[in-house]
Amino acid sequence: MDIAVLVKQSLDVQELRVDQDTGKIYIEDAPTKAGDIELNATEEAVRLKEKFGGKAIALMLSTWGASGKRQKEAREALTRVLAMGLDGAMLITGEGAERGDTYMIAKALAQEIRDKFGLVLAAEGSEDNFSGLLPARLAAELGWPYVAYATAIEVEGDYVKVTRSLEDFEEVVKVKLPAVISVTQEINKPRVPKLVEIVKAKKKPMDQKDFSPPVEPKLTIRELKVPKVERKRIVIEGDVEEAAEKLIQALKEEGVL
Amino acid sequence: MADFDVIVVGAGPAGSVASYLLAKRGYTVLTVERGKRPGAKNMFGGRLYSWSLERVFPEFWKEAPVEREVTKEVIGFLHGDRGVEIRLSTKPEGRSFTLLRAKFDQWLAEKAEDAGAEVISRFKVEGPLIRDGRVVGIVAEGEEEMEAEVVIAADGALSFMAEKAGLRPRLSKEDFAVGAKEVIELPKEVIEDRFCLSGDEGAAQLYVGDLTEGVVGGGFIYTNKESISLGVVMRIGSLASKVSEVSTAMWEITEKFKSHPMIRRYLEGGKLVEYSAHIIPETQFMRGVKLYTDGMVVVGDAAGFCVNYGVTVRGMDFAIESARAAAEAVHHALESGDTSARSLSRYQEILSKGMLRELEAAKKAVDLMEDERLYSSIPRIAVETLEHLFLVDGRPKENLYSFLRKELSEEGISLLSALLLGWKALRSM
Ligand SMILES: Cc1cc2nc3c(=O)[nH]c(=O)nc-3n(C[C@H](O)[C@H](O)[C@H](O)COP(=O)(O)OP(=O)(O)OC[C@H]3O[C@@H](n4cnc5c(N)ncnc54)[C@H](O)[C@@H]3O)c2cc1C
Numbered sequence: 182m183d184i185a186v187l188v189k190q191s192l193d194v195q196e197l198r199v200d201q202d203t204g205k206i207y208i209e210d211a212p213t214k215a216g217d218i219e220l221n222a223t224e225e226a227v228r229l230k231e232k233f234g235g236k237a238i239a240l241m242l243s244t245w246g247a248s249g250k251r252q253k254e255a256r257e258a259l260t261r262v263l264a265m266g267l268d269g270a271m272l273i274t275g276e277g278a279e280r281g282d283t284y285m286i287a288k289a290l291a292q293e294i295r296d297k298f299g300l301v302l303a304a305e306g307s308e309d310n311f312s313g314l315l316p317a318r319l320a321a322e323l324g325w326p327y328v329a330y331a332t333a334i335e336v337e338g339d340y341v342k343v344t345r346s347l348e349d350f351e352e353v354v355k356v357k358l359p360a361v362i363s364v365t366q367e368i369n370k371p372r373v374p375k376l377v378e379i380v381k382a383k384k385k386p387m388d389q390k391d392f393s394p395p396v397e398p399k400l401t402i403r404e405l406k407v408p409k410v411e412r413k414r415i416v417i418e419g420d421v422e423e424a425a426e427k428l429i430q431a432l433k434e435e436g437v438l
Numbered sequence: 439m440a441d442f443d444v445i446v447v448g449a450g451p452a453g454s455v456a457s458y459l460l461a462k463r464g465y466t467v468l469t470v471e472r473g474k475r476p477g478a479k480n481m482f483g484g485r486l487y488s489w490s491l492e493r494v495f496p497e498f499w500k501e502a503p504v505e506r507e508v509t510k511e512v513i514g515f516l517h518g519d520r521g522v523e524i525r526l527s528t529k530p531e532g533r534s535f536t537l538l539r540a541k542f543d544q545w546l547a548e549k550a551e552d553a554g555a556e557v558i559s560r561f562k563v564e565g566p567l568i569r570d571g572r573v574v575g576i577v578a579e580g581e582e583e584m585e586a587e588v589v590i591a592a593d594g595a596l597s598f599m600a601e602k603a604g605l606r607p608r609l610s611k612e613d614f615a616v617g618a619k620e621v622i623e624l625p626k627e628v629i630e631d632r633f634c635l636s637g638d639e640g641a642a643q644l645y646v647g648d649l650t651e652g653v654v655g656g657g658f659i660y661t662n663k664e665s666i667s668l669g670v671v672m673r674i675g676s677l678a679s680k681v682s683e684v685s686t687a688m689w690e691i692t693e694k695f696k697s698h699p700m701i702r703r704y705l706e707g708g709k710l711v712e713y714s715a716h717i718i719p720e721t722q723f724m725r726g727v728k729l730y731t732d733g734m735v736v737v738g739d740a741a742g743f744c745v746n747y748g749v750t751v752r753g754m755d756f757a758i759e760s761a762r763a764a765a766e767a768v769h770h771a772l773e774s775g776d777t778s779a780r781s782l783s784r785y786q787e788i789l790s791k792g793m794l795r796e797l798e799a800a801k802k803a804v805d806l807m808e809d810e811r812l813y814s815s816i817p818r819i820a821v822e823t824l825e826h827l828f829l830v831d832g833r834p835k836e837n838l839y840s841f842l843r844k845e846l847s848e849e850g851i852s853l854l855s856a857l858l859l860g861w862k863a864l865r866s867m
Contacts, residue, residue: 198711212475376578377441379558380468 182299182336182358184237186226187290187316188262188270190245190255191216191308204406213245215258218304220265220371222364225334226302227266227372233336235299239263239270242290242392244281247274256387264374264382275392282400287318289395295323300341301361305330313363320361328354331364442468443772445576445586446555447563447599449476449547452738452757453592455494457550457557459765465772467555468586469547470578472562477543481619481714483751484660484667485642486542488533490759495549503545504535505662506640510633514700515817516647516657521700522820523643525634536640536660536667538621563593565602566734573603573733588768588777589734592761595719597740605728605736615655615718615746618688619669620696622708626664632704633661644749645701647817649694652810656749657695659704665711666704670695671718671749688715718751719744720804729789730782735764743793745800748812752800756793763788809859815849816859 190213198207215223226237239262243255252274259270271293281289294301301320306313313329320327332351333344336358345352346365374382413435417427432438444460446453449471457469473479485508491498499507511526551557567575567583575585591599595614600606624632633641646656655672670691695701719742727742729735737743738757745752767785771777786794819842826841836844846856 200709373580375580375582376470376558376561376584377582379561380441380556383556 182233182235183297184226184230184235184300184302185294185298186219186222186237186239186262186267187301187303187319188219188223188239188241188258189216189304189307189309190214190241190243190251190258191219192245194309199407201407201409204409206405206407208245208405213251213254213258215261216304216308218306218308218364218366219262221366221368222302222304223262223265223267224369224371225331225364228369229300229334229336230268231266236268237266238298239267240290240293241270241272242278242281242286243272243274244278244286246279247276247392259387260379260382261374263385263387264378265372266378267385269386269388271388271390273390273392277394278392280398280401281394282398283312283314283318284400285394285396285398287315287322289392290315290319291322292395293390294319299359300336301325301359303361303363305363305365316361316363323359323361326356326360328356328360328362331362332367334362334364334368440575440585440587442466442556442584442586444468444588444590444768445470445584446590446592447576448592448594448738448740449473449550449557449559450480450543450592450594450738450757451491451546451754452740452761453590454543454546454550454557455491455758455761456590456592456737456765456768457555458546458553459494459762460768461550461553461555463765463769464554465769467550468584469550469555469557470561470563470576471547471557471559473559475544475559476547476557477540478559479714480539480543481617481716482539482754483617483619483658483669483671484536484662485534486537487752487755488535490755490762494758494762499533499535502537503541504537506536506635506638508534508536508642508660509639510635510641512641512643514643514645514647515820516645516649516698516700517818517821518648519699520821520825521645521647521698522817522824523700527634534642536642536662538662538665538667563599566591566599568603571732573731587733587772588782590761590764590768591734591736591740592738592757593740595717595739595744597736599734600727600736600740603731603734605731605734606742607726609719613720615671615673615720615751616684616688616715617669617671617718617751618685618692618715619667619713620692620710621662621665621667621712622705623665623711624705624708628707629661629664629666635661645695646749646813647821648814649691649698650813651691652814654748654810654813656813657692657701658749659701666708668692668696668701668705671746671751673720685715718746718753720746729786730767730779732779732782733777735768735782735785737761737764743797745797745804747800747804756797759793760789763793811849811851812859815851816856819845819849819856820860 193212193214197211230237245251303316317327328343330345331343332346335342340355342355417424443465444467446457446469457467461467514523547557562579564577566573567577593599640661643659653672657670660667737760743756743760764785771781
């Protein structure tokens with residue numbers, strides 16, 4: 182059984198610059214990388230394939246534009262997961278993908294997955310958008326069962342046994358393969374590739390495919406803006422007792438107390 | 439067989455140029471950089487003298503992400519909230535460009551990659567791999583060993599590579615100066631207006647005065663396309679004993695510089711987008727550095743090829759030139775199959791015919807610049823003498839000469855040494 186790992190090209194949110202006055206987000210300037218939870222999905226795929234055989238391939242559909250810079254970053258992100266032990270990678274990029282919503286992206290990914298893979302591993306949510314919708318949509322598209330929030334995965338013949346972490350309890354479910362599973366960060370500790378593995382990863386097969394939109398997106402993003410946080414700019418003066426009194430008064434007026 | 443012909447540690451200008459030249463010759467090159475990407479954390483004041491990079495990439499400015507070509511040089515003396523500025527408009531033969539390292543270093547590293555070097559970021563090298571007294575590779579993060587015929591240490595001012603290979607003594611804080619810098623965004627037109635620039639012209643402005651409170655150093659402003667780089671450089675040794683003290687002092691002095699009435703007007707309405715600090719190797723420590731050993735050469739800041747004139751720092755051009763010489767020597771060593779210290783000594787030979795002479799001269803100039811009066815008395819006297827010159831208050835005026843004499847004797851400086859000091863002050867910038 183071959184495994185597909187969905188690796189999203191995520192914005193490095195730590196490096197996202199915003200203009201507090203205008204709310205503008207400088208998306209173009211922020212670099213991208215493989216999302217952190219995708220590294221957990223990759224680790225799980227590598228462990229499963231080491232135990233049960235088969236191949237594990239990374240799939241990336243790049244949605245942050247098809248510029249040279251973004252493509253280079255995408256290849257670097259894929260090199261990172263290849264270095265962890267995946268067998269190959271496929272990068273799908275092209276004009277139009279940046280307009281993709283989960284509906285369109287799921288359809289496009291399904292075309293690459295159907296008949297080729299027996300298991301899809303994904304992150305419970307992406308680092309930048311964290312909508313968490315894609316794996317479910319993809320499963321629906323494929324007509325496969327979907328299990329979310331996995332903290333442990335075990336393959337048993339034609340079935341997978343998945344432990345799911347829910348708010349107050351854990352649930353263990355068994356579904357028939359093929360299936361789509363999203364993992365949480367608790368599932369494992371991703372290995373840190375060695376230098377030699379990164380060097381070797383650069384030589385592993387990486388297919389590049391042109392993106393062509395299978396459908397029109399249902400959702401379009403008009404604008405991205407940071408919410409404005411207005412401070413009250415109230416300075417309370419006086420000795421401690423007096424100030425505390427005034428502070429309580431002010432908080433009451435705001436309806437906080 | 440080693441894993442690579444050459445391993446380069448660090449993808450700053452020195453590392454990337456060495457990687458590029460050797461990869462271009464067909465050697466297998468691995469370049470390891472600990473930053474998120476080449477240039478991600480690197481900073482400098484703002485100006486690259488182009489002579490050495492031109493030898494590697496003729497007319498590189500047509501392609502490289504440079505900001506502006508410097509055609510306006512400003513020297514300023516600050517005292518209290520008063521100040522003097524001298525502005526030179528020029529079109530020098532030796533061109534120089536302002537630039538931002540994050541973009542520029544990445545461009546250079548891409549050049550190396552395109553030539554065939556494997557550039558790997560986010561990976562820290564712990565030190566050289568030494569067997570039987572010979573450098574045979576590197577030890578990377580996680581105790582991983584990687585072998586190479588030759589290692590090029592391009593890991594910057596703190597170079598643990600050089601230290602661990604026994605090429606330089608453990609350095610103390612006296613061997614370094616520190617610089618802090620802010621990048622402040624302003625619209626292109628505003629910059630051109632405030633700094634009297636047109637098109638791609640740029641300005642380099644340097645200031646000394648009481649803002650550093652007698653410490654050797656000063657403030658700088660370089661104009662980029664749509665931002666300005668502003669900061670201060672100071673002798674770390676004379677500054678404080680603890681790192682935390684140094685960083686607060688740097689921050690305070692930067693703020694003081696920014697709020698000076700003469701400087702403030704350049705920044706008005708600007709948006710602070712970046713803050714960084716970095717150490718600068720002092721030229722003196724080069725006296726204790728060896729440039730090569732069996733299987734390894736040291737280039738750029740790691741070898742101390744950096745001159746701190748006081749306010750201006752020059753190191754990019756030396757880093758690039760030393761990398762070029764190193765690549766040449768390493769090529770010969772690999773070709774002849776002899777990578778011993780004797781064979782690699784060619785590196786020093788190439789340098790001593792050119793760049794080292796300039797560095798020697800610079801070292802002498804720097805020694806003369808130690809005089810702390812340059813950074814306190816001279817700016818004060820310059821400001822007060824000019825004030826005196828322009829003063830009209832209806833009272834009889836003391837002649838300029840006797841005014842100057844009086845000012846100088848208050849500081850215990852003779853006229854002759856004042857002239858010398860003045861000259862040095864200009865040189866220090
Ligand atoms: C405040 C300030 C202002 C300056 N102004 C100017 C100026 O205007 N003009 C000028 O020409 N010069 C200036 N300089 C000097 C200039 O920045 C340096 O001389 C130049 O950067 C040296 O280049 P380099 O490649 O040798 O080292 P660096 O640019 O320091 O590059 C070293 C690289 O090695 C990497 N590295 C370090 N250790 C490791 C490790 N263990 N493993 C992997 N990678 C590692 C670092 O991340 C870095 O990318 C200034 C310096 C400062 C601090």
